[in-house]
Amino acid sequence: MSSRREFIRISFIGAGVLAAGAGTYKVFKTLSSPEEVKKLIVDLKRTPTYCEVCFWKCAGWVYKTSEGKIWKIIGNDEDQHCRGRFCPRGTGGVGMYYDEDRLKTPLIRVEDRGRQVFREASWDEALDLVAGKIKEISVKYGPESLALFTHGSGSSYYSTLFKALGSENIAEPSYAQCRGPRDEAFFATFGEEVYSPEITDIRDTKCLVLIGSHLGENMHNGQVQEMSDAIDKGATIITVDPRFSTAAGKSKFWLPLKPATDIALLLAWMHEIIYNEYYDKKYVEKYCSGFDQLKAHVKDFTPEWAYGITAIRPDLIRRTAKEMADASPAVIVHPGRHVTWYGDDTQRVRAIAILNALLGSWGSRGGFYRPAKFELPAVSLPLYKIPSKTWSDAFPGKYPVASSPVSNALIEASIPENNPGFLIKGWFVNGTNLMLTIPDQTNTLKAIQNLELLVAVDTMPMEITGWADVILPECTYLERFDALRAAPHRKPAIALRMPAVEPLNNTKPGYWIARQLALKLGFEDYFPYEKLEDQLDWQLKKIGSSLEEMKRIGVKTFDRELDDLYYTDNEIIEFPTDSGKIELYSTYFEQYGFDPLPKYVAHEEPPPGYYRLNYGRAPMHTFSRTSNNPNLTDLMDENTLWINPKVAKEWGIKTDQMVWLRNQDEVVSEFPVKVRVTERIRWDSVYMVHGFGHARKQMKRCYGKGASDTQLITKVLNDPIMGGTGMRGNFVTFITEKSETEVAS
C-alpha cells in the first residue's frame, strides 16, 4: 500500500498530442506607428472580471486586441477593492491564461509497463471515474470519509456538491494555515471577525501599527493603497519585525524585535497604556468587560521586563505606546493575515485585539469600520443531509474553538495510525497546492498513500496534481463566469466575472465540473441552472439589475442602509460575545480551559550554527500558484535567501552564491537557493519568499528555481485553541558544497 501512489514527474503518455495543442502562446505584435496603436485602442473590446490571482478579488476590465486576443487587464474605477488600480499580480494575470504549461485536458493515473503515468482522458471518462469512486467510498465508509480542500472562487460549487453528498469536511487552508487564529481572536474579543478585505480604516488612520505584517510585500491591494494614502496624510507607521521590511522602511518607528517575542512587547504596550491612563476610558467603560482583570494581569509587564525578552529598548516601547495613544481612536494595531507562526498565535492576536479595544479603535474612524455586505438572493436548494460525523468528530475535543474545518486535522484523520474517530479515504483538492501549503510534507504524503481517491482541480500542474488519481483541468478566471462577488466593504457592492475568451484547450469552468459530477451522482437538484450565467441573471434581475447591465459596468455599488460606518456617541451596542461586551478578559476561552488573558511563553531558540527560518511574500507572487506565470516570473523568477552580513562572513558566504539548507530534522532543501547578503535581516534568522522551489518539471519556468520553505517546515507548532499550524519554529543551517552524488540524488 505504501508505495501505491508514486509522484509522477515523468512525461505524459501522448505528450506529443498535448504539445501540439500548445501553439496558442501569445504572439507579440510589433506596432510600427502610434496611429496603429490608436486604432487598436478604438477597436478594443473590454469585458468585466474580478481577479483570481489572489483572494483580494479586485474588479477590473479585460481588454482584447482587435484580433480578439487578451491584451491587458486594468482595474475598475468603481471598485472599492482596487480603486481602478490592479496590483502587479492582477496586471500580470494575463500570464495565467497564456502560460503554455497549463493543464490542458483531464488526466488519469494508470500503470504502463510497471510505471505510473498519466494518460489523457475525455471529461466524461474522468468524471465517471471520479463519481464512481466517490459513490464507492460513500457506500463503503460513509460520505464523511470524503474531504474537500479548497481555495478560491470554485469553493462554493464543490462545497455544494460535498454538502449534498453528506460531508461537511470542507477545509480551506486559508483558515488553519493562515488567518484562523486572527478570526478566533477577534471573535473572542469583539464577537466579530475582521473579514476580507479587512475592515481596517487605514485611509483615515493617524497611526498604523504592523506586527510582522509586511504590507507592500504582501500586496493586499486596497490596504497597500490606503497605507500610501496614510503616508500622504502624515500618519505614523510603527512596524514590529525582526526583518527590515518594506513597511519598516516607510515607518517612523521600526522595532526590530527578537523573533517569537511579540506577545511580550504587546503586553508591555498594554501595561504602558493602562498604567499611564492612555486608554480610552469612556470607550472601555461603555463597551468593554474584564478591564480590572486585564489591569492586574499586565501589572508587572513593564517596558523594562519586555526589553530583556524582545531586545526593544524601554524608551522606544514607551514612545510608541504614547504615539498610539495620541492617535487614539484613529489607530490600527493591524490584525495581520498570515498569522500561524508559533502555535500561540490566537493568543498573540488576542493581545492585538485587546490593544485595539483599549485604544477605542474598533468602530472608530481611522480604526476599524463597520462593514456592509450586499446580500444576494439565494437560489433555493433542497435541504442538505445532516452528516452523521463532521471533521471535529475525528479527534473529539481537539481545537474546540475552531469555527472552520481544520485542514491539517483532516490530513491527520486520513492516517489510520492516528486512530481518528473516522477515517478519511478520499480527497478532492481544488485550487490549493497542498504540498506547498501544508507544513510537514512527509505527513501529508503518508496521508495520501492511505487514500482510495485523490482528485485535483487546478489550472497548472502543481505538485499536488502529481499525486492525484485524476486531474481535472480548470480554465482560468479569464475564461469563465463565477458567482457574483459580494464581499463586505465600506459600501455594499457586487462585481461580475465573465469570460473574456473561450476556455483554451480542453479546460472547463469549476461550476461546470461540479455540476457534471452532481449530475452523475444524482444531485442535479442542487445545481438547478445548467449555465451559471442564467443563475447570475436571475439573481441580478431580482435586485433590479441584470447580467446585461453588469456586463456593461462590471461593479455596482450601493448606498449603506444607515449612515453607520463608525459607532456614534449615543449608540447602544450589544457585541455578539457571551457578555455582550468587548471581552478584554475572554470568558469564551476560559470555558474551554484556555488562558482568558494572553501570556508570554518563551519559544525555542535556534541551536548554535542554526538560524530561524522566516518566510514572507513578494508583491509579484501569490503563494506558490503564480511561480510559473510568464509575466510574473519575468519580474521575479526565484526566491533568495536573506542572510545578515555578520553571518555570511562567519560562513564565508557571498551574495549570489548557491547554498542548500538543512533543517533541525536533517531535511535538506531539494534545490539550492541564491544567497542575498543584506543588513535587512537579523543575525539569528534567515528569510525567503514563500512559494518557490517547485519540484514539477511540467512547470518549466519555475522548476527547481529557488528553495521551498514548506519543505523545510517539518516542525509544526500547533495552536491548541483552533488547530493552526505554526510554521516559524524551524531552524536551518547552510550546506555550501554538496558532492556530486548528493546533488544527483
Next chain:
Amino acid sequence: MRYAMAVDTRKCVGCSDCVVACQTENEIPIGFCRDWIVEVTDGTYPQLEMEIRSERCNHCKNAPCVRCCPTGASHVVDGGIVLVTRNKCIGCGACIASCPYDARYPHPAGYVDKCTFCENRVKNGMSPACVAVCPTRCLYFGDLDDPNSNVSVVLKKRKYKTLIPEAGTQPQLYFMI
C-alpha cells in the same frame, strides 16, 4: 511644454506593477522592460534606511542618446519626450552605450526600445500606463511648464533629486525624498 515624472520614494513599495503594466500595455516581449525598480538600503542593522525607486528613461533635456544616434532614429518630440523611430533605427547600440541610466534595450525585432512616457496615451489625454496603474499613487506625470500640473504641484511641496546630475543630461525624472 515639458513633460516630466516625479516618483515619491516614500510611498513606492517596489511592487513592480509599473513594470508589468508597461509590459502588457506596450507589448514588450517577456525578458525585457522599459521601467524597473531599484532598492537601496543604507546603514547597519538596526540603523537602516531604504529608498525604493521606479526608474525609466529620464527624457533628458540634453539627451546623449539623441546626439549620438547616427541615423536620427532617436529624436525629441513635443513636450521633450525622447523617442526612437523604429524603421530608422539600425540597432547599432550607440545610444545604449551613451545612456548613463541604462534605460534602453535592444528589442528582438532589431531596433532599440525604451520608455516613451506612453506618448500615444498621453496624446489622448491619458497618463502613462505605469502612472495609471501604480497602487501607491507614487508616480506623478505632467507638464512642468504648467504650474498647476500634478507634477509641478508636487515638486513645489517636496524635496527631490535627480539621478547622476553630474552627467549633465538634465534628466526629467524627479525622485522625491
